[in-house]
Amino acid sequence: MNNLDFAERKVLITGGAGFVGSNLVAAVVRAGGEAIVLDDLYTGDLKNIDSDIKYEFINGSVTNYELVLKLMKEVDYVAHLAARNIIVSTKNPRDDYETNIGGTLNVLLAARETHPKRIVYTSSASIYGNPRILPIAEDETPLTFSPYSVSKLAGENYCYAFYETYGIPVTVVRYSNIYGIKQNPSNPYCGVISKFIMSIENNESVQIHGDGLQTRDFTYVDDAVNATLSALLSPRADGLVFNLGTGVETSIMQVVNILGEIIGRKVTCEHIDRRDIDNIRRRVLNIERIRTRLRWQPQVTLKEGLRRTYEWYNSLPNKP
Numbered sequence: 001m002n003n004l005d006f007a008e009r010k011v012l013i014t015g016g017a018g019f020v021g022s023n024l025v026a027a028v029v030r031a032g033g034e035a036i037v038l039d040d041l042y043t044g045d046l047k048n049i050d051s052d053i054k055y056e057f058i059n060g061s062v063t064n065y066e067l068v069l070k071l072m073k074e075v076d077y078v079a080h081l082a083a084r085n086i087i088v089s090t091k092n093p094r095d096d097y098e099t100n101i102g103g104t105l106n107v108l109l110a111a112r113e114t115h116p117k118r119i120v121y122t123s124s125a126s127i128y129g130n131p132r133i134l135p136i137a138e139d140e141t142p143l144t145f146s147p148y149s150v151s152k153l154a155g156e157n158y159c160y161a162f163y164e165t166y167g168i169p170v171t172v173v174r175y176s177n178i179y180g181i182k183q184n185p186s187n188p189y190c191g192v193i194s195k196f197i198m199s200i201e202n203n204e205s206v207q208i209h210g211d212g213l214q215t216r217d218f219t220y221v222d223d224a225v226n227a228t229l230s231a232l233l234s235p236r237a238d239g240l241v242f243n244l245g246t247g248v249e250t251s252i253m254q255v256v257n258i259l260g261e262i263i264g265r266k267v268t269c270e271h272i273d274r275r276d277i278d279n280i281r282r283r284v285l286n287i288e289r290i291r292t293r294l295r296w297q298p299q300v301t302l303k304e305g306l307r308r309t310y311e312w313y314n315s316l317p318n319k320p
């Protein structure tokens with residue numbers, strides 16, 4: 001685990017009330033930093049941020065340039081996570097366009113005025129589509145199959161353009177299927193693992209879209225947060241894109257089986273239709289670049305991450 005020190009550092013975290021963002025806010029504050037959260041609470045919830053964490057909250061949108069500019073004048077670093085997710089985006093590509101592309105452009109335009117020490121933009125492994133070669137390296141040709149992957153890639157491209165043209169110190173991390181605590185299963189947009197745990201605890205079958213043999217690179221949220229903050233502090237990250245995953249390919253059925261081992265009983269499955277967003281068959285990332293450049297590597301195995309997520313779910317006072 002990297003040693004992250006945020007003492008005397010102030011960070012704007014867009015999307016800080018969301019799943020990954022709330023974990024990031026807690027990590028920054030626990031590492032001695034100050035956090036300002038900008039979130040329109042579209043999918044986020046302030047209950048995600050631990051009650052012992054002190055932070056400043058601004059209820060607003062990254063689509064509001066004046067607001068973004070004002071907040072960026074107050075900070076040294078920006079972790080830009082605010083985004084419409086893949087399900088929202090598939091239903092309403094224009095909304096996605098305005099937040100994911102327009103909001104990112106606003107952060108970069110404001111950076112020309114405010115000169116932050118560094119910005120990290122959180123992109124997505126979904127930009128690879130169905131790749132030709134596994135594990136997927138950063139220089140694989142993107143294949144954008146969904147409006148969401150189009151907007152996440154456009155955000156990336158703006159980051160590279162602003163780095164090259166205006167010298168803005170910006171780094172891109174491509175997240176792959178992050179899971180873990182604070183991923184609220186009652187949120188219809190949340191990832192598959194929290195939903196499975198909720199179904200198991202409610203004595204229901206887990207619903208699997210398709211045959212369950214589709215694979216993903218599942219990354220525990222603490223590892224994602226740690227890598228994101230390492231990128232935020234590292235000058236070696238400027239102008240670069242990093243895959244952020246584990247390098248381990250896991251099928252949905254394997255996840256179900258590991259959950260069964262953790263809870264000590266067989267999980268029943270119901271196979272239902274593929275969704276329009278399930279058009280990626282296999283995904284696993286090559287993480288050599290982030291390993292060598294940022295000296296980061298994942299610490300949490302899938303079984304350990306699933307166990308932590310399961311225990312967190314069971315500790316909730318009002319389980320969904």
Ligand SMILES: NC(=O)c1ccc[n+]([C@@H]2O[C@H](COP(=O)([O-])OP(=O)(O)OC[C@H]3O[C@@H](n4cnc5c(N)ncnc54)[C@H](O)[C@@H]3O)[C@@H](O)[C@H]2O)c1
Nearest residue numbers: 015018019020040041042043044061062082083124177178
């Ligand atoms: N979770 C994953 O597996 C995953 C994978 C790839 C990429 N990502 C990226 O990581 C980031 C965080 O994702 P997450 O899983 O925490 O999702 P999330 O939906 O929990 O968090 C996104 C946050 O952004 C906020 N938001 C949305 N539109 C906004 C706007 N216009 N202005 C201000 N705030 C706004 C939401 O309210 C929410 O709190 C996103 O950029 C996402 O694209 C996540």
